[in-house]
Structures are given as C-alpha cells and as structure tokens.
Amino acid sequence: MEARLETEVCVIGGGPAGAALALRLARLGHEVCVVERHAFPRPHVGESLTPGVWPLLDALGVVESVRRGGFLPALEALVRWEDASGRRVHGRSGAIGLLVDRGRFDALLLGAAASAGVRVLQPAVAQRPERTSSGWALPVLHEGRRLLVSARFLADASGRTSCLGGRKLPVSARTLALYGYWRGETPHGPETRVEAGPDAWYWGAHLPDGTFNAMAFVDPELLRERGIGRRTLKSFYRELLGRSGLLEAWTAPRLVSGVLACDATCYRDAVPIEEDCIKVGEASFSIDPLSSSGVQKALQTALSGAVAVHTLLSRRGNAEAALRYYTEDQRYSVEQHAAWAAGYYRESRDYQERPFWKRRALAQTAPVSAEVRPPVAEDELLHRRWRLASEAALVDTPCIVGDVIELRRALSHPRLGRPVAYLDGIELAPLVERLGEASTEGLTMPQLADTWARQVPLRQGVAIMGWLYRQGLLTEVAASGLR
Known part of the structure; x- marks a missing residue:
C-alpha cells in the first residue's frame, strides 16, 4: 500500500x-x-x-x-576589469x-x-x-x-x-560557466580574483577546504564554433584559464577535479x-x-x-x-x-568592441532613475516654499505590514522605479497629502513641521523633504507665484 x-x-x-x-x-x-x-x-x-x-x-x-x-x-578582491592593470578592492569596515x-x-x-x-x-x-x-x-x-x-x-x-x-524569459545573453577546483604548492594571497578577457570573464577564490575554484564565463556559441565536447572540455578550459591571471594565485597549480559546465544565463x-x-x-x-x-x-x-x-x-x-x-x-x-x-x-574598456562584451553591455530593461538633484542644506530647505510635483500621485500598492501583505497608499512618480510607501519606517502618504494640498501657494518647512508634527520629529521631516527634493518630486513656488 x-x-x-x-x-x-x-x-x-x-x-x-x-x-x-x-x-x-x-x-x-x-x-x-x-x-x-x-x-x-x-x-x-x-x-x-x-x-x-x-x-x-x-x-x-x-x-x-x-x-x-x-x-x-572575503576581505579583498584583485580586480582586472576596466583595463589590464589590476586594483585591489577592500570591503568596507x-x-x-x-x-x-x-x-x-x-x-x-x-x-x-x-x-x-x-x-x-x-x-x-x-x-x-x-x-x-x-x-x-x-x-x-x-x-x-x-x-x-x-x-x-x-x-x-x-x-x-x-x-x-x-x-522562462531570458534577460541576458546566453552564458556558460566552466569551472574546476585547483590546488598548488603555495597560495599567493587570500583575495578573490575577477578578470576580464577578450571573449570571457573570470572569477576565482580560495575556499574553506583549501582548494581554489577557477571559473570562466563564455558564450556557448564559442564552444560550438570550436567543436568542444565532453572529451575536449578540459583542454579548452585550461586554454581559457591560460589567457587569464587566475592561476597566479598558486605556485605550481594543479587541477584536482573534473571540469564542470553549468548554465549562467539570466532569466x-x-x-x-x-x-x-x-x-x-x-x-x-x-x-x-x-x-x-x-x-x-x-x-x-x-x-x-x-x-x-x-x-x-x-x-x-x-x-x-x-x-x-x-x-x-x-x-x-x-x-x-x-x-x-x-x-x-x-x-571593460579594453574589450568593449568585442562581441562577448557588446552583447552583455546592452541592458534589456531600463535602470531606475538615480537622484536627479544635488543635496541642499537644511537651512535652505527651511525657508523655501514647496508643493508636490504635478506628476506625483498616491496609488494603492501592496506592502509587507508585519507578517502579511496589505495594500497601502504609496508615492508614485515616473522618476521612481516603483511606488514608495515607507521611508525609514515612516509612512509617506499622510505627509505627502499635505504637500498635495499646498496648491499654488506651497508650504515652508516650518509650516510642514506643524502639519507633520504628529507623525515625525522636525529633523526627520527635514530628511524626508531632502529626499523628496533630490528625487525631483518637489516643485518650488516663487514669491510671485510658480517657478
């Protein structure tokens, strides 16, 4: 049974x-x-x-x-990417x-x-x-x-x-990862290594068991063009690594595993x-x-x-x-x-005209807009008059509230990648509503402080105003009217 x-x-x-x-x-x-x-x-x-x-x-x-x-x-990386000269990248404290x-x-x-x-x-x-x-x-x-x-x-x-x-919807050029594990006589530094090559990029790192994982990322078409199959995969992998500096991490490196291949295409x-x-x-x-x-x-x-x-x-x-x-x-x-x-x-400037790099430098999706205005000192924000940008709106957006998902009103604008409901734990909708009500006269920061006092302290309100300004979500109102 x-x-x-x-x-x-x-x-x-x-x-x-x-x-x-x-x-x-x-x-x-x-x-x-x-x-x-x-x-x-x-x-x-x-x-x-x-x-x-x-x-x-x-x-x-x-x-x-x-x-x-x-x-x-992982404390440090040796990166050879923008050009042939390497640079050391340290993790932030x-x-x-x-x-x-x-x-x-x-x-x-x-x-x-x-x-x-x-x-x-x-x-x-x-x-x-x-x-x-x-x-x-x-x-x-x-x-x-x-x-x-x-x-x-x-x-x-x-x-x-x-x-x-x-x-599955592809969002990158097709990519194949080839990798194997190495040992050697003397390891040269514990750093992770990242390197660009003409038709591939490389990654390598020392692992807890004392081995070194060396990976090469290539177009699958390159293997087909070269007629690479299971029997010739190892020699092709060695050839690829020979074009990089990955194995400089060891004295007398030797491959101690088989060579494996896996799909690394984004989707x-x-x-x-x-x-x-x-x-x-x-x-x-x-x-x-x-x-x-x-x-x-x-x-x-x-x-x-x-x-x-x-x-x-x-x-x-x-x-x-x-x-x-x-x-x-x-x-x-x-x-x-x-x-x-x-x-x-x-x-990767040295190889940007190579087909491998050209295909991957073309994003299939648009990036989220970065901050569009420089920071402004708090005292400048305090005495100007502001209203909400005309394209900004409050829309119902699903958000995590505790352990469940609920609809909350969120601030939406074409410059934002997605609607924003909370900023530093503060719900934006009640604050934004007062800006939206400012109409053509606008509000100064002290006036906003009065209306926001029940939700946020003055300094936190100033910080939120600064964020709204830098994102281009505020329109300044001049003394004689709109500017």
Missing part, C-alpha cells in the same frame, strides 16, 4: 531558497515538508556570499551558526562577505528548518506534481518506497530545472506565483554571477515569498495584494540587476 503524508505546505528543493522558505513558514505557524533530492552535505557551486547576506541570515536566526561554520571571510563550503552552508540552513519543526524528506525524488481539488498531490520516492505527499500549497525551490515548469519566470503555488530562488529568476549575490537573492525571494504564502493561506481577502507584491518584486529585482550588470560590462 502506498504511504501518504499530509502537510499544509510542501517545498520541493532544500537549497538556500527552499530551506529559508520552509524555516520562515514554520515559524509563522504552518506545517511544512521539504523534499530534497540529494543527501547533504553535497558539492555545489556558488560559494561566494556578499555582505548583504548578513541581514537575511539574521532574519532567519542563523547568524551565529554561520559564524561558527568555519567559513572564510563591518561589511565582510564570506567564502563558504556550499555543502555545509546548505546543510546548516536545512538543519535550522528541521529544528523549527519542518519535516525533511532526504534524499527523496519528487516526481511530477498534480493539482487536486484540495491542493496538490506529489509522488515521492523516499527510502526505497513510494510516498504520496498531499499539500494545500506547493513551493518550487528546485532551481533552474523548476519542477513546475513554466515560461525570470513569467508567472512566479499563483494562489496555490510559488517559485523561489532560481526557479523564479536568475541573475548575472558578476554580483556574486545569487545566494543572497535566493534568500530574499524566500523571505518575501514566505510573507506572500502566509498571506495567501491566512488572509484570503488579501490574495490579490500578495500575488501582485511577489510578482512586482521579482520584476523589479530583475530589472535593477540587469541594469547594474550591463553598466559593469560597459566598464
């Missing part, structure tokens, strides 16, 4: 996104089961974590466990990234989820899920037997393969969330490895996804807001990152 398991949420995939989603949902009071194909620890690429990961680890309650994990701090063993890091996160009450089936192979009248039915092969998992909600954290399928899923399922991590979208923030983005999708799922399961009246929030958050993240990556590819 087929065994059965019933749960409220089933998460397919126990990597960082799946483990973080399961952990957060369990702490929000949901019954969660994770189905993970591989036994942990297992090798996995993506060992570099940026400093932005720390607030996310703190939100998950695993900072101290990670600090005790024996991972390496207090902003230190990590180089981790992904097998141990992922096991740590999944272990935290299990400690929070998540049921983990591992190793277990999830087969094709099917919708039912009450949710989902997921056949699973676990410990040599067939198990049918019934769940009200399904979360796809299975990575690029995405067990739920769907339409987003066209439908990342529905009322009974969600895609997180690389099942939702993939960003350019240039940023070394793939794990960070995976954790971010898991945390925002957990709030969306919690809303869908506990506040049915807010379902539309939850779906809209997660969808818009995905699109905004992809657009922001695509614009950043394109700008960084344009900085």
Whole structure:
C-alpha cells in the first residue's frame, strides 16, 4: 500500500531558497515538508556570499551558526576589469562577505528548518506534481518506497530545472560557466580574483577546504564554433584559464577535479506565483554571477515569498495584494540587476568592441532613475516654499505590514522605479497629502513641521523633504507665484 503524508505546505528543493522558505513558514505557524533530492552535505557551486547576506541570515536566526561554520571571510578582491592593470578592492569596515563550503552552508540552513519543526524528506525524488481539488498531490520516492505527499500549497525551490515548469524569459545573453577546483604548492594571497578577457570573464577564490575554484564565463556559441565536447572540455578550459591571471594565485597549480559546465544565463519566470503555488530562488529568476549575490537573492525571494504564502493561506481577502507584491518584486529585482550588470560590462574598456562584451553591455530593461538633484542644506530647505510635483500621485500598492501583505497608499512618480510607501519606517502618504494640498501657494518647512508634527520629529521631516527634493518630486513656488 502506498504511504501518504499530509502537510499544509510542501517545498520541493532544500537549497538556500527552499530551506529559508520552509524555516520562515514554520515559524509563522504552518506545517511544512521539504523534499530534497540529494543527501547533504553535497558539492555545489556558488560559494561566494556578499555582505548583504548578513541581514537575511539574521532574519532567519542563523547568524551565529554561520559564524561558527568555519567559513572564510572575503576581505579583498584583485580586480582586472576596466583595463589590464589590476586594483585591489577592500570591503568596507563591518561589511565582510564570506567564502563558504556550499555543502555545509546548505546543510546548516536545512538543519535550522528541521529544528523549527519542518519535516525533511532526504534524499527523496519528487516526481511530477498534480493539482487536486484540495491542493496538490506529489509522488515521492523516499527510502526505497513510494510516498504520496498531499499539500494545500506547493513551493518550487528546485532551481533552474523548476519542477513546475513554466515560461522562462531570458534577460541576458546566453552564458556558460566552466569551472574546476585547483590546488598548488603555495597560495599567493587570500583575495578573490575577477578578470576580464577578450571573449570571457573570470572569477576565482580560495575556499574553506583549501582548494581554489577557477571559473570562466563564455558564450556557448564559442564552444560550438570550436567543436568542444565532453572529451575536449578540459583542454579548452585550461586554454581559457591560460589567457587569464587566475592561476597566479598558486605556485605550481594543479587541477584536482573534473571540469564542470553549468548554465549562467539570466532569466525570470513569467508567472512566479499563483494562489496555490510559488517559485523561489532560481526557479523564479536568475541573475548575472558578476554580483556574486545569487545566494543572497535566493534568500530574499524566500523571505518575501514566505510573507506572500502566509498571506495567501491566512488572509484570503488579501490574495490579490500578495500575488501582485511577489510578482512586482521579482520584476523589479530583475530589472535593477540587469541594469547594474550591463553598466559593469560597459566598464571593460579594453574589450568593449568585442562581441562577448557588446552583447552583455546592452541592458534589456531600463535602470531606475538615480537622484536627479544635488543635496541642499537644511537651512535652505527651511525657508523655501514647496508643493508636490504635478506628476506625483498616491496609488494603492501592496506592502509587507508585519507578517502579511496589505495594500497601502504609496508615492508614485515616473522618476521612481516603483511606488514608495515607507521611508525609514515612516509612512509617506499622510505627509505627502499635505504637500498635495499646498496648491499654488506651497508650504515652508516650518509650516510642514506643524502639519507633520504628529507623525515625525522636525529633523526627520527635514530628511524626508531632502529626499523628496533630490528625487525631483518637489516643485518650488516663487514669491510671485510658480517657478
């Protein structure tokens, strides 16, 4: 007889996104089961974590466990990008990234989820899920037997393969990552290395186990043009690295692994969330490895996804807001990152006319507008008269409020990448309304201080006014009328 398991949420995939989603949902009071194909620890690429990961680890309650994990701090990078001369980039004080063993890091996160009450089936192979009248039915092969998992909600954290399928929209030129692990006689410095080449870019870092991961990112078409297959992949990889300075990190470097290839193309899923399922991590979208923030983005999708799922399961009246929030958050993240990556590819001056670089320097999405005015001294703002720019408006926008998603009025303007509901924890709508009521006469800062006094102290009000000014959201009113 087929065994059965019933749960409220089933998460397919126990990597960082799946483990973080399961952990957060369990702490929000949901019954969660994770189905993970591989036994942990297992090798996995993506060992570099940026400093932005720390607030996310703190939100998950695993900072101290990670600090005790024996991972390496990423203190410095040797960058050869704008031209052939290298420069050393140091992390800001207090902003230190990590180089981790992904097998141990992922096991740590999944272990935290299990400690929070998540049921983990591992190793277990999830087969094709099917919708039912009450949710989902997921056949699973676990410990040599067939198990049918019934769940009200399904979360796809299975990575690029995405067990739920769907339409993937490319947002970058197709890219292939070739990598292998090296050792040598003497390591030359602990720094991470990043380098541009004529038809590729390179990344390398020393890892906690004493190996060095050396990666080359190339166009797949280059392999086809050269007729590179499995038998010739290693020699081609060595040839690529020979054109770079990555292996200068060692005396007498030797390859101690096979050469692996994986897709590094950026994309987003066209439908990342529905009322009974969600895609997180690389099942939702993939960003350019240039940023070394793939794990960070995976954790971010898991945390925002957990709030969306919690809303869908506990506040049915807010379902539309939850779906809209997660969808818009995905699109905004992809657009922001695509614009950043394109700008960084344009900085490689020596190779900007090469096809590899030209294709990647063309962002498919527009960047968010930067601040459009220089800062103004507080005393200048205090005595001028202002009104809200004519194109600014307050619109209903889905926002995270506590542990759920609700509609809140937010400030919208063409110069803003997305509507802004809160600034430094202060709700903008009540403040902006007074500016909107100023009509042609405008208001001085002292007048605004009187009207904003119940919401914010004077200095915080001045700071908000400064932000509105720099974003071009204010129109100055001259003494004789509008200017």
